[in-house]
Amino acid sequence: MKHWLFKTEPTSYSISDLQRDKKTLWTGIRNYQVRNFLRDEVKVGDRILIYHSSSDEIGVVGLAEVIKESIPDPTAFDKADSHFDPKSSKEKPTWFCCEIKFVKKFKNTLLLKEIKQHQELFEMKLLQKGSRLSVTPVTKSEYVYILKLVD
């Protein structure tokens, strides 16, 4: 089982939206590195830290779990969708997504500025200079440590 951090802007889709929906397709990824993660490495049962970016409270807000892996991203085939990509076909899809289910919303957001204060988390991909990927792998020890912090 792997662990991941998924970024989202809460104004477009928040942990509360996921809690309400119970599950959702994580679509709209248009970055090749992240595409490769979603196509090849994100597996059913993997645990996900949900992260709110560009908001009042920047940080990890809750947990989710992968329930379907490596799905061709349907928004790439939808002309009406802002993520439509004419180069992606159903026979040979360019973009992939996964389905995730809500697991937990933390009582308090683990703020980015708090994450930065823990030496155990210094190596997180999230904190690497220039790292802008909206899906990043998280090590098991980082994951366990974060869960301990939000207890």
Add this chain to the structure above:
DNA sequence: GCCAACGTTGGC
């Protein structure tokens, strides 16, 4: 709103 750090595009 600013801007650093990328990623993508397209002319050559």
Add this chain to the structure above:
DNA sequence: GCCAACGTTGGC
């Protein structure tokens, strides 16, 4: 294949 111009991300 190079690289300038442009677009995007995301913290501050």
